[in-house]
Amino acid sequence: MPxxxxxxxxxxxxxxxVAMLSYTAPLGVLPTIARDVAAGPSAQSWILSASSLGLTTGLLTAGALGDDHGxxxxxxxxxxxxAVGQLLGAVAPSPGLVVAGRVVQGLGSAxxxxxxxxxISHVVPAGPERVRASGLxxxxxxxxxxxxxLLGTVMPWRLAYGVVGVAALFVALVTPRLAPESRADVARRPDVPGIVTxxxxxxxxxxxxxxxxxGVGALPLALLVIGLVLLAAFAAVEHRVAEPMMPLALFRSPALVAATVGALGTGLGIIAVISYLSTLAQRGLGLDPLQATLALxxxxxxxxxxxxxxxxxxxxxxxxxxxxxxxxxxxAGMLLLTGLDPSTTSAHLVLATAVAGLGTGVVNATLGREAVASVPPALAGVGSGINNTSRYLGAAVGVTLVSVLTSRTGTERPAQLIANWDRAVLVAVALTVVCLLVVAVAESRSRRTARRQVTDDAPIAG
Known part of the structure; x- marks a missing residue:
């Protein structure tokens, strides 16, 4: 088949x-996974976050490698x-191997x-067809x-891991026949210092x-500080090297800034809230895992x-x-998730998340298009990497904020948990609003630039 x-x-x-199946499969069954592999509170946090670590670390690098090498x-x-990461997780006897499998899954998903x-951008021209493809x-x-x-709630979680692994293997087998190879016309030299930092x-x-x-302590603070120092070093490297993996000049484009900040906003806001909502539904509202998952x-x-x-x-x-x-x-949908109490029904959660879904669908489709439209065609993979790195880095920050603000000890009673949840959701809403305001400013800047270009290009009368 051509x-x-x-x-x-x-x-x-x-x-x-398939990548998203892998990312979200453990969300509804974390207590079951923790019981089966004897994972404590810290290990459970790592099971939830390890895939994000792999995703965030690998997205931009994978995009740059794709542009240069296929x-x-x-x-x-x-x-x-x-597929390898899913297999590792399916047979893991200990929390350490489950976490290792999640990191590998995140790298593959990246x-x-x-x-x-x-x-998609290589075979679908800009215009209505690209819009349709981005929507898909x-x-x-x-x-x-x-x-x-749902996979983890309707079948044993190890079997769910295996199903996703088989699906990933199937994608690997059929892709060479269904998609043409593409790369930049001129390959860049590997930006090793940029990749490492x-x-x-x-x-x-x-x-x-x-x-x-x-909990706050010396270890997390040290990791955060060293991480920020390395990211600053990355920016310095990209400014100095002749062939950077992520040319900083790309961010002169208001469209790229808007897409990047929009993606960041989805991670800080709705992804973070949804990631914890199942836990709240079970611990705060008394729903069982299947009820909580179906409500979302x-x-x-x-x-x-x-x-x-x-x-x-x-x-x-x-x-x-x-x-x-x-x-x-x-x-608006997230705001509907405030003011809950132990008598709140799953129907209320369905309404709130449906409203949020109305906006999320538009945002996802738009980001899919703008991620590659806002960069040169030769850097389509980099554009996609920038956009999705922003999304999942935002999710890592957002999930941490929601988790810490909602349940600091893990022993809160339902009423206290719900009260804490209100504050966490309001913070997520505020961060979303800040991001949409930045997007609006970028749009205003883009319009002013376009008007100036029209004025400059207009013929002089007389």
């Missing part, structure tokens, strides 16, 4: 869906690495997500987030955030629908305008 634009979009979307090649390699958008990609992202937690900085930052969830499925289901429908939005609406509108709706 590769076509449709088959490429299909396999890229499937890879993203996006399909890196995409397939990521699927194979994800290659899938970063290169998926680059594969966003639907795959939301679908994986929705189905993942970025990966080290992000890994230590995520590790520090994870340790911070179990409205968010991804509605997100899938709205992602697919974004192609009907008027073309005159810029990416930044769509992001601002979507984030406003997301913030």
């Amino acid at each position: 590769a076509t634009p449709r088959s490429t979009v299909t396999v890229a979307t499937a890879g993203t869906l 996006r399909r090649r890196v995409f397939v390699a990521g699927a194979l690495v994800l 290659a899938l997500i970063a290169c998926s958008l680059a594969l 990609w966003g639907a795959g992202l939301a679908g994986g987030i929705g189905v993942g937690p 970025l990966a080290g900085g992000l890994a230590l930052l995520c590790a520090g955030l994870t340790e911070l969830r179990t 499925t409205a968010w991804p289901v509605v997100s899938v629908v709205t992602s697919l429908l974004t192609r009907h939005l008027p073309e005159r609406l810029s990416g930044a305008v769509r992001l601002v509108g979507g984030l406003v709706v997301v913030a």
Whole structure:
């Protein structure tokens, strides 16, 4: 079967869906996993966060490698690495190996997500078709987030790991026949100092955030400080080297700034809130794991629908305008998750998460398009990597804030847990609003620049 634009979009979307299945599968069954492998509170935090560490560390590097050495090649390699990570987690007898498997899964997922958008941008031209393809990609992202937690509740969690691993292996096997290879016309030399400082900085930052969830101490603070120092070193390296993996000049584009901050806002806000909501539903509202998971499925289901429908939005609406509108709706949905009490029903959670899903679908589809449209075609993988790194770094920070603000000791009574949750959600809403305001400012700057260009290009009368 020859590769076509449709088959490429299909396999890229499937890879993203599988990556999200892996990312979210443990969310609804963490207590069961912890019981089976004797994981304490600290190990449980690492089980939840290890995939984010792998994702955040690997996204930008995988995108740059794809641009220079073949996006399909890196995409397939990521699927194979994800399959290995799933197998490791499925047979892990101890929490340490479960965590190791999650890190490997995150690294594999990073290659899938970063290169998926680059594969699409290579075969689908900008315009209505790209909008439609980005909507499908966003639907795959939301679908994986929705189905993942259900897998662990409807079948043993080790079997769920195996199912996702088989799906990743299938993606690796069919991709060479369904998607063409693509790369930049001129390959850059490997930016080894950039790769090392970025990966080290992000890994230590995520590790520090994870340790911070179990209490403030010397170790998490040291990890955070060293991580920030390495990220500063990365910025200095990218400024000085002749062929940086992430040219800092890209951020002169208001469109890239808007897309990057919009992605950051989804991580700091709705992803962080949804990641903890299942725990709150069980510990604070008394729902069982399946009830809690089903109550949250409205968010991804509605997100899938709205992602697919974004192609009907008027073309005159810029990416930044769509992001601002979507984030406003997301913030409204999160506000509906405040004021809960032990008598709150699952129907209330469904309503709130459905409202958030309306905005999330628009945001996901828009980010999928803007991530690659706001950078030169030769750097499509880098653009995707920047965008998704922002999303999952934001999620790492956001989940830490929500976890610490909601449950500092892990022994709170339901009423206290719910009261703490209100404060955590309001912080997440505030961070989302800050991000959407930055996106709005970037849009205003972009419009002013466009008006100046029109004025400069206009012929002089007389």
